[in-house]
Amino acid sequence: xxxxxxxxxxxxxxxxxxxxxxxxxxxxxxxxxxxxxxxxxxxxxxxxxxxxxxxxxxxxxxxxxxxxxxxxxxxxxxxxxxxxx
Amino acid sequence: xxxxxxxxxxxxxxxxxxxxxxxxxxxxxxxxxxxxxxxxxxxxxxxxxxxxxxxxxxxxxxxxxxxxxxxxxxxxxxxxxxxxxxxxxxxxxxxxxxxxxxxxxxxxxxxxxxxxxxxxxxxxxxxxxxxxxxxxxxxxxxxxxxxxxxxxxxxxxxxxxxxxxxxxxxxxxxxxxxxxxxxxxxxxxxxxxxxxxxxxxxxxxxxxxxxxxxxxxxxxxxxxxxxxxxxxxxxxxxxxxxxxxxxxxxxxxxxxxxxxxxxxxxxxxxxxxxxxxxxxxxxxxxxxxxxxxxxxxxxxxxxxxxxxxxxxxxxxxxxxxxxxxxxxxxxxxxxxxxxxxxxxxxxxxxxxxxxxxxxxxxxxxxxxxxxxxxxxxxxxxxxxxxx
Numbered sequence: 001x002x003x004x005x006x007x008x009x010x011x012x013x014x015x016x017x018x019x020x021x022x023x024x025x026x027x028x029x030x031x032x033x034x035x036x037x038x039x040x041x042x043x044x045x046x047x048x049x050x051x052x053x054x055x056x057x058x059x060x061x062x063x064x065x066x067x068x069x070x071x072x073x074x075x076x077x078x079x080x081x082x083x084x085x
Numbered sequence: 086x087x088x089x090x091x092x093x094x095x096x097x098x099x100x101x102x103x104x105x106x107x108x109x110x111x112x113x114x115x116x117x118x119x120x121x122x123x124x125x126x127x128x129x130x131x132x133x134x135x136x137x138x139x140x141x142x143x144x145x146x147x148x149x150x151x152x153x154x155x156x157x158x159x160x161x162x163x164x165x166x167x168x169x170x171x172x173x174x175x176x177x178x179x180x181x182x183x184x185x186x187x188x189x190x191x192x193x194x195x196x197x198x199x200x201x202x203x204x205x206x207x208x209x210x211x212x213x214x215x216x217x218x219x220x221x222x223x224x225x226x227x228x229x230x231x232x233x234x235x236x237x238x239x240x241x242x243x244x245x246x247x248x249x250x251x252x253x254x255x256x257x258x259x260x261x262x263x264x265x266x267x268x269x270x271x272x273x274x275x276x277x278x279x280x281x282x283x284x285x286x287x288x289x290x291x292x293x294x295x296x297x298x299x300x301x302x303x304x305x306x307x308x309x310x311x312x313x314x315x316x317x318x319x320x321x322x323x324x325x326x327x328x329x330x331x332x333x334x335x336x337x338x339x340x341x342x343x344x345x346x347x348x349x350x351x352x353x354x355x356x357x358x359x360x361x362x363x364x365x366x367x368x369x370x371x372x373x374x375x376x377x378x379x380x381x382x383x384x385x386x387x388x389x390x391x392x393x394x395x396x397x398x399x400x401x402x403x404x405x406x407x408x409x410x411x412x413x414x415x416x417x418x419x420x421x422x423x424x425x426x427x428x429x430x431x432x433x434x435x436x437x438x439x440x441x442x443x444x445x446x447x448x449x450x451x452x453x454x455x456x457x458x459x460x461x462x463x464x465x466x467x468x469x470x471x472x
Contacts, residue, residue: 011393018465034458036396038314039322043393055187058308058315 004049004070004080011044012066023067028060038063045069051076092382094154101155105162108137113166120169120287121434124280130170131248135203139163143178143323144185147201153388157330157381164334168438169287171334173206175327175446176244179320180207180253183264187307187316192266196251208249209324210240210267210293211317218451220255220313225295227256227263234258234305236265236273236298246291247278253306254295255317261310264317265300273298284437322396324446325403326384332406332442333378335435339410339417340370342432346421357420366416373409380405397459404452407442414439 005023012021015037021027028038041063042053051073062072073080094102112133120126134140138149142156151159156178163171181200184192199205216222225238236256243252252267252274267274279290307316344367347357357363380402387395414436418425425432443449 014462014465017462034455035314036318036322036400036455039318040393040396042315042319043391043395047391047393055189055307058187058311060310 001070001074004073005066007048008045008066008069008073011041011048015040021066024065026064027066028064045073049073049077049080092378094158098152098154098158101151102158102162104137105159108133108139109162109166113163113170117167117170117287118428118431118434120167122286122428124286124289126169126173126248126287126289128248131173131203131206134170134173139174140177140203140206141181141201142174143182144197144201147197149201153326153385154382157326157385160327160330161334161337161378161381164331165338166334167287168331168335168441169285169289171327171331172244172285172288172445175324175331176209177207178327179209179324180251182323183253183306183316183320184266186319187264187311189303191303192306196266200251205250206245206248207251207253208243208245209320210243210246210252210254212240212242214239214241218448220317221262223255223257223262225254225256227258227265227300229258229302230299233299233301234265236267236295236300238295240293240295242279243291243293244285244288246276246293247289249276252293253316253320254293255312258309262312263309264306264312266304266306267295267298267300271298271300282441284434284439284441286437321446322399326381326388326399328442328446329377329384329399329403329406330381332403332410332439333374333381335410335439335442336370336374336377336406336413339413339432339435340367340374342430342435343367343370343417343420346424346430363420366420370413370416373413377402377406377409397456400447400452400455400459403446404449404456407439407449410435410439411443 009021012027045051046053057072062068112130139159141147141149142151142159144150160171160174163174181197184196184200196205200207211220213223213225215224225236225240227234227236236254238256240254250269254265254267256263256265273296275294277292279292282290347363350357384395384398384402387398414432417432418436421430421432424430427433
């Protein structure tokens with residue numbers, strides 16, 4: 001899961017003004033993201049972690065922080081998480 | 086001048102482009118000016134589009150599916166013939182893709198095949214009288230009522246509203262902005278035609294008035310609060326891609342028209358093609374078409390790969406292609422002189438249609454803001470990586 005977190009963090013850094021971001025920091029509350037960011041994030045998660053994000057995944061809690069997204073990735077593709085250990 | 090030299094298409098893509106081109110030459114080009122004049126597209130033409138499988142082309146699976154390059158080529162060819170018809174493909178695809186991407190299994194079963202086959206025509210209802218570029222300002226409300234929502238508000242400039250059977254309507258709820266599938270025959274929904282637009286006059290535009298339209302909760306696409314950030318955003322991304330390629334088609338047909346016209350029109354005893362100031366406009370058009378097509382092709386490849394960079398590259402392609410089409414159409418009218426201002430030549434239609442492209446699916450100015458912000462993000466990223 002730590003590996004997933006670092007990949008997500010690297011992606012986020014670009015869209016949040018290059019500043020550091022904590023595992024539990026609320027990303028959408030930061031006010032730094034642009035109008036495309038939410039869908040770019042979906043595409044990143046899907047491509048990078050080989051998951052499909054669909055209707056039932058559309059909950060703020062799934063995308064709120066790096067920790068939340070790492071948990072979403074682990075649920076959707078447990079193999080990714082297992083390989084990173 | 087070959088129009089095939091600036092991209093490496095695989096055999097399947099080449100084959101499909103040939104089919105798209107033939108369809109447009111046979112079914113669209115000969116009639117486009119009449120549709121524009123009459124502000125009307127006959128049902129027969131919509132049927133032909135559906136019968137060719139084009140109304141389901143954007144869907145990633147099933148009969149008629151295209152890869153994103155092929156979908157782009159389809160938009161280019163339709164844009165070459167008639168931007169109004171291309172806009173039908175655009176809005177219908179935006180809704181079909183929304184159902185496929187974010188719909189429930191029940192919604193997919195209910196609608197996708199009908200959308201794919203053109204049994205149901207769909208329109209995208211986001212814009213309002215007071216909410217254009219600022220979509221967050223929409224006022225249409227959806228109030229929960231038992232197992233339903235009651236939708237009330239006004240939608241304006243809705244492409245193909247006059248014939249759409251199904252609308253993807255965006256509305257404000259207590260839990261944020263949402264998207265709803267609203268059937269045309271829903272009591273309380275009134276569609277009023279809009280006429281006299283500058284361009285894409287055959288896009289059968291309409292205004293929607295919703296007065297306590299009762300829509301089942303199951304008709305919501307996505308989840309509350311995700312209406313703009315995910316459903317509209319992904320649909321508009323598709324729309325920008327479609328419009329970008331459509332603009333390549335406009336610029337291409339302007340170039341072709343000018344090459345033909347300047348090769349037979351003489352002034353001061355000399356063919357126009359031999360005047361250097363004409364050659365300058367032709368050169369700018371030729372370069373613009375190739376550059377725009379290359380940007381669209383790049384965006385298409387990224388879309389095929391599911392790359393998150395596809396969104397900003399689509400925005401860049403849309404921005405450049407629209408400006409290219411507008412400039413090409415402006416110069417095409419200039420080259421054609423008084424003939425170009427008349428209905429005897431189609432360049433005046435291209436000129437009016439091209440202006441619309443600079444406004445829809447994110448105006449030039451909105452694209453500039455987005456693209457500049459992305460450029461700053463790239464700098465921030467490189468500075469972070471360097472420290």
